[in-house]
Amino acid sequence: MxxxxxxxxxxxxxxxxxxxxxxxxxxxxxxxxxxxxxxxxxxxxxxxxxxxxxxxxxxxxxxxxxxxxxxxxxxxxxxxxxxxxxxxxxxxxxxxxxxxxxxxxxxxxxxxxxxxxxxxxxxxxxxxxxxxxxxxxxxPLAGLTAFRAVTYQGNIQPGDSLLVTGFGGGVAQFAVQFGIALGAKVSTSSSSPEKLARAKALGVDFTFNYMDHNWISKALADTDGFDVIIDGVVGDTLNHLIQVTKPGGKIVFYGATLGNPGKIEARKIFWNQLKIMGTTMGSDLDFKNMISLVCEKKIHxxxxxxxxxxxxxxxxxxxxxxxxxxxxxxxx
The missing domain is CATH 3.90.180.10 (Medium-chain alcohol dehydrogenases, catalytic domain)
Incomplete structure (x- = not known):
């Protein structure tokens, strides 16, 4: 064959x-x-x-x-x-x-x-x-990874403010759709205006071009920060994400295409009681529940x-x- x-x-x-x-x-x-x-x-x-x-x-x-x-x-x-x-x-x-x-x-x-x-x-x-x-x-793979990040690790609840970085990739597009389906207020970022327009068409509330040096202040002005952030890049962008995470919020990352961060804003992490966690793929239960959500909400x-x-x-x-x-x- x-x-x-x-x-x-x-x-x-x-x-x-x-x-x-x-x-x-x-x-x-x-x-x-x-x-x-x-x-x-x-x-x-x-x-x-x-x-x-x-x-x-x-x-x-x-x-x-x-x-x-x-x-x-x-x-x-x-x-x-x-x-x-x-x-x-x-x-x-x-x-x-x-x-x-x-x-x-x-x-x-x-x-x-x-x-x-x-x-x-x-x-x-x-x-x-x-x-x-x-x-x-x-x-399968990207959907499962996104589902676990959003539901098990992120524990997204209706009304939560969710930021998914890097819209355009497989995991990110699923995380956006799952967040919307679960009743979150979803925002996303990209360097591509075309990709951000596609995200808006899906029902995303706010979009941010991370090449804009003002995106952090714009995100805070639009949303007051995020309860959960789903990221696959990390590197030195971690400190940017820390700045836009609400006190008590979570940063969930499923990849590190930019490698490890050069420094970490440790004081802001402990003072704001942030949770930073990793995730990969998902369990059989996660896959079963993902399929159920896809069928229930008719996600494409x-x-x-x-x-x-x-x-x-x-x-x-x-x-x-x-x-x-x-x-x-x-x-x-």
Whole structure:
């Protein structure tokens, strides 16, 4: 079958190739992929920046498709079902944190950028009927990460003031939509006027261009500060976020693309009794609850562009360059 694999010998580090499939083990299913989507971890693998990477592995964590084969012990009712795949494996029983054996589909085990993928049956959920294949394929990893950040870590309540930084990325667009669906007063930031206009169209209350040196005072004037901030950048921007967090508020970060902060405004943190916490992916309970919210509120993932598998390099480069608004989807 055709699959997009990591190959360090290629200039693009990607190779669309034929790979051998295998027989199913007990409790496994084979899913014919109808749509898959990119996440930044795929690009980090391409750059060699992800731990334990190896050539020949099929990339991709997001996917949706049809169950075409079931292994021993799997309920026959799964056969031919339209499904969405939870890419979080071995989270464990502790809702607070993932287990030491936790891993994500797509490295080190084969992922979803293939014509089919083998996964344990307990990773399957029925595809929300209101979603297209492309929307369903775009939801899993970024949606799960955003849902946990907003609900479990952020504990967003109706009427809370929420800031989601970096609108345009997958996690950020989901965090914005989940915050709105849960009744928060949502604001977002970006350096792109076009992305901010898209956020406004979704129902965001306030938008801020973080390249504007006055954005902090503008945010405080518009909102009086935020109860919860969801961020994937950190670096020295952490101190900016501290300035716009209400006393008793929370800063939840799911990534650190700018690295570690050079300094931290420690006095403001303890005096205002702020909570700064990390989050990643989510538990099986988080995924189940995310699907319920998506179905209840008829949430539609924002799709940036759809590429064919043989256009993978273009898709990866678009994500690398930060040009997307929403999720980049690939189809076989």
């Amino acid at each position: 055709k699959a997009i694999t990591l190959d360090s010998k290629q200039e693009s580090k990607l190779l669309l190739t034929d790979i051998q499939t295998r027989n199913l083990l007990p409790g496994e299913v084979r899913v014919l992929i109808k749509a898959a989507a990119l996440n930044h971890r795929d690009e980090w693998c391409r750059k060699g920046l992800y731990p334990n990477i190896k050539d020949g592995v099929v990339l991709g964590s997001d996917g949706a498709g049809i169950v075409t084969e079931i292994g021993e012990g799997v309920d026959y009712d799964w056969l031919q079902k339209e499904v969405i795949i939870n890419p979080a494996l071995n989270w464990g029983e502790n809702q607070k944190v993932q287990s030491s054996s936790f891993e994500i589909l797509g490295m080190p085990r084969n992922g979803t950028l293939a014509e089919s993928v083998i996964v344990p049956v307990d990773r399957l959920y029925e595809k929300p009927s209101h979603l297209t294949w492309e929307e369903a394929g775009a939801l 993932p924002i799709i940036d562009q759809v590429f064919k598998f043989d256009e993978a390099e273009k898709a990866f480069d678009r994500m690398r360059d930060g040009k997307q608004t929403g999720k980049i989807v690939l189809v076989p």
